[in-house]
Amino acid sequence: MKDKTDLQEFRTEVRQFLDSKxxxxxxxxxxxxxxxxxxxxxxxxxxLNAQGWLAVNWPVxxxxxxxxxxxxxxxxxELCAAHAPRIVPFGLMMLGPVLxxxxxxxxxxxxxxxxxxxxxxxxxxxxxxxxxxxxxxxxTRAIRDGDHYVVNGQKTWTTLGQYANWIFCLVxxxxxxxxxxxxxxxxxxxxxxxxxxxxxxxLDGEAEVNEVFFDNVRVPVENLVGEExxxxxxxxxxxxxxxxxxxxxxxxxAGLDAVKRIASQEMAGGKPLITNPHFAARLAQIEIDLMAMxxxxxxxxxxxxxxxxxxxxxxxxxxxxxxxRQQINDLTRRAVGPYAIPFVSEAxxxxxxxxxxxxxxxxxxxxxxxxxxxxxxxGGSNEIQRTIIAKQVLDL
Amino acid sequence: xxxxxxxxxxxxxxxxxxxTLRRFLSDTCTDEMRLDSSSAGQEDSSGIWVxxxxxxxxxxxxxxxxxxxxxHGFDIVTVFEELGRAGAVEPLLExxxxxxxxxxxxxxxxxxxxxxxxxxxxHQLAFAHTEPGSRYDLPLVTTTATADGQGFVLAGNKAVVxxxxxxxxxxxxxxxxxxxxxxxxxxxxxxxxxxxxxSMRGYPRIDGGTAAEIELSNVKVPADALLGKPGxxxxxxxxxxxxxxxxxxxxxxxxxxxxxxxxxxxxxxxTQFGRPIGKFQxxxxxxxxxxxxxxxxxxxxxxxxxxxNSGRMQRERNASATKNLIGRVGRLxxxxxxxxxxxxxxxxxxxxxxxxxxxxxxxxxxxxxDHHLERFIALSQAQEPVHER
Numbered sequence: 001m002k003d004k005t006d007l008q009e010f011r012t013e014v015r016q017f018l019d020s021k022x023x024x025x026x027x028x029x030x031x032x033x034x035x036x037x038x039x040x041x042x043x044x045x046x047x048l049n050a051q052g053w054l055a056v057n058w059p060v061x062x063x064x065x066x067x068x069x070x071x072x073x074x075x076x077x078e079l080c081a082a083h084a085p086r087i088v089p090f091g092l093m094m095l096g097p098v099l100x101x102x103x104x105x106x107x108x109x110x111x112x113x114x115x116x117x118x119x120x121x122x123x124x125x126x127x128x129x130x131x132x133x134x135x136x137x138x139x140t141r142a143i144r145d146g147d148h149y150v151v152n153g154q155k156t157w158t159t160l161g162q163y164a165n166w167i168f169c170l171v172x173x174x175x176x177x178x179x180x181x182x183x184x185x186x187x188x189x190x191x192x193x194x195x196x197x198x199x200x201x202x203l204d205g206e207a208e209v210n211e212v213f214f215d216n217v218r219v220p221v222e223n224l225v226g227e228e229x230x231x232x233x234x235x236x237x238x239x240x241x242x243x244x245x246x247x248x249x250x251x252x253x254a255g256l257d258a259v260k261r262i263a264s265q266e267m268a269g270g271k272p273l274i275t276n277p278h279f280a281a282r283l284a285q286i287e288i289d290l291m292a293m294x295x296x297x298x299x300x301x302x303x304x305x306x307x308x309x310x311x312x313x314x315x316x317x318x319x320x321x322x323x324x325r326q327q328i329n330d331l332t333r334r335a336v337g338p339y340a341i342p343f344v345s346e347a348x349x350x351x352x353x354x355x356x357x358x359x360x361x362x363x364x365x366x367x368x369x370x371x372x373x374x375x376x377x378x379g380g381s382n383e384i385q386r387t388i389i390a391k392q393v394l395d396l
Numbered sequence: 397x398x399x400x401x402x403x404x405x406x407x408x409x410x411x412x413x414x415x416t417l418r419r420f421l422s423d424t425c426t427d428e429m430r431l432d433s434s435s436a437g438q439e440d441s442s443g444i445w446v447x448x449x450x451x452x453x454x455x456x457x458x459x460x461x462x463x464x465x466x467x468h469g470f471d472i473v474t475v476f477e478e479l480g481r482a483g484a485v486e487p488l489l490e491x492x493x494x495x496x497x498x499x500x501x502x503x504x505x506x507x508x509x510x511x512x513x514x515x516x517x518x519h520q521l522a523f524a525h526t527e528p529g530s531r532y533d534l535p536l537v538t539t540t541a542t543a544d545g546q547g548f549v550l551a552g553n554k555a556v557v558x559x560x561x562x563x564x565x566x567x568x569x570x571x572x573x574x575x576x577x578x579x580x581x582x583x584x585x586x587x588x589x590x591x592x593x594x595s596m597r598g599y600p601r602i603d604g605g606t607a608a609e610i611e612l613s614n615v616k617v618p619a620d621a622l623l624g625k626p627g628x629x630x631x632x633x634x635x636x637x638x639x640x641x642x643x644x645x646x647x648x649x650x651x652x653x654x655x656x657x658x659x660x661x662x663x664x665x666x667t668q669f670g671r672p673i674g675k676f677q678x679x680x681x682x683x684x685x686x687x688x689x690x691x692x693x694x695x696x697x698x699x700x701x702x703x704x705n706s707g708r709m710q711r712e713r714n715a716s717a718t719k720n721l722i723g724r725v726g727r728l729x730x731x732x733x734x735x736x737x738x739x740x741x742x743x744x745x746x747x748x749x750x751x752x753x754x755x756x757x758x759x760x761x762x763x764x765x766d767h768h769l770e771r772f773i774a775l776s777q778a779q780e781p782v783h784e785r
Contacts, residue, residue: 132738134668157739202742203749209739268531268767278766330727333756337531338556340760343602357599357609358528358555366602370753373734373742381738383678 018082030083033364034348038163069301080250091115091122102226125155125169136179142171151217161210185231187223204367247297247321255328262335312392315385322375329369336362405470421482449517457492462500462508469704473646480650485604490559493643495521495567497636502624522563524554532763535579541570550615560608561598572627579630584623603757638715642700645722648758651751652690655733689725696721713775716768723765726755
């Protein structure tokens, strides 16, 4: 499927699918920046799964699409353009590939189908209060006790942990060796006694991340992925998968379209804001950068198609992509003027019937700007990514 | 900054005011209060509003002819820097600098009597000027005031009116004649908030405090509700908005200083890779930039404070210069301080979240970075016309 015509046909097929199957109720919520509930995500996942398009980066043998990186890019772009929810990545994009590569046959048979059906909702147990950028310093302890590991410690910034019933965790199983060599990769049922999930409210008022506490949580040894103390290797593999489409060009293009629509409706000095020279210059600067980044992204995808693993390029795309998206958020909050100030939280819930304060599109804009400060922090902060580039490419 | 250099407004009285206010606010403005700032300005809340009045802080922002104790630009920035540093969300801007200031500047002696109540903290005001489509265009007023027998009838809509739901009296701008965006023809009216025909829809601001959308439908006011001469209120509005720009710029400066202190403390104590993260040169340089830009912000605030009582051109050109710079530096400080913290910098319960929200939202009040860049260019060219175009 490398041919341009084939890809164009694929794009058409995706569009037709979205036209007929993406519920209008859900795309409307996405367009208005309203909160996605667990049920919304489950409904959308089920629709994608029925089409066979849920596990976009899994091979066909495990129930995935078997798509090329180029197809995945097109799919993501079309989803964003149609205001479809993102695919919740933890089970599908992150854990799935790790189990396929390092899991036992029993683990693959047990967990992969349940990721697809949604019976298991996974979250990621990586960061800890004392282990952020320095992830290898993590302290959550797992001690072998017969057929179980006994887990004690705390994870944090666990995205959508409030919806999850399973968590994949990096835990310390050896304290005698260098930090990276004493880490194991454990799958933990969150209904096990001793587990607690507490929400963390962020500066936009939302609680999408959590603290997860482990107090003598007993985990069967069959839930260890691969070998004990090899977890760091699996985690690094997972991070490269997390960074597939890390550039987020689909989000950026949809965001740029949205800000153009807003700026066409906003008036400044008696003229549409989009014709204001200073605003137009900011918009153009972002669009020019995005045009180049799309090609950078395609160049990396071509390398992947030619069999080369994405290495340091993913760090580059993560930095450029997240900073560009933050600039788009910044421009959008500028565009709505004084109506960035009101914060009517209820307007972000489905079924909000009251008259909006100011234009309808203004309601989520400031909160989204603040929320997306996370883009340059999570998944390895942009400072960490720059250090990777400096060490691995520049040899400094 | 010693020797015979300019004093930058640092009189002994202002230094005392600064110290008193800083002590008072650091005792009273808690994280819990900042988290739930929807009660700001209410008498039955933490009582801060009344205590600020008792401390004489509200009086310091008024000139002596109306019973105040100061009212100079340096008084305004001294008070607001401390409010910003403490993360206070009390409505001094709305009550004193804007609505109260307009009454002081334009009011009759009878109207001035209201200010004594305001200075005591017992009567509150709001300035209803911005409209749903006016964005940052100060002269763009479409609300109308039509002469009707002995008085006027007001009709129109006002947008994002801060402190409206605490206010007993509103200062409302309306057009009594001329084109919709002309500076001439704008009048101000003192209107009790409960006057029939006024409907308000209140909501929280994302940076604390409250605001409201106001609909004016056939609002009948008597002739003595008029503040100043009919159709001639714009110069006073422009002047007061420049004072408000000085106030929010100083408030932003205080918030920047507080954000900077939190971040330096975090860089010194947060350990990753076996050392405090402040030992990494890349973070040191970024923090150094933050410090340099905050000093620029301080100078910009002083520049404006010094010319608030000067002629229009000097005042307005400096107002736009300062607001442009504060918008840029406020964004830099908010974004860098969050990034240098990492995840914890985004946590609602941590004070930085509050400072960051306020710093960004200051850019959405009284004109943003781009608005004031354009205005600075226009004012500069009017001052020194460019002949070869």
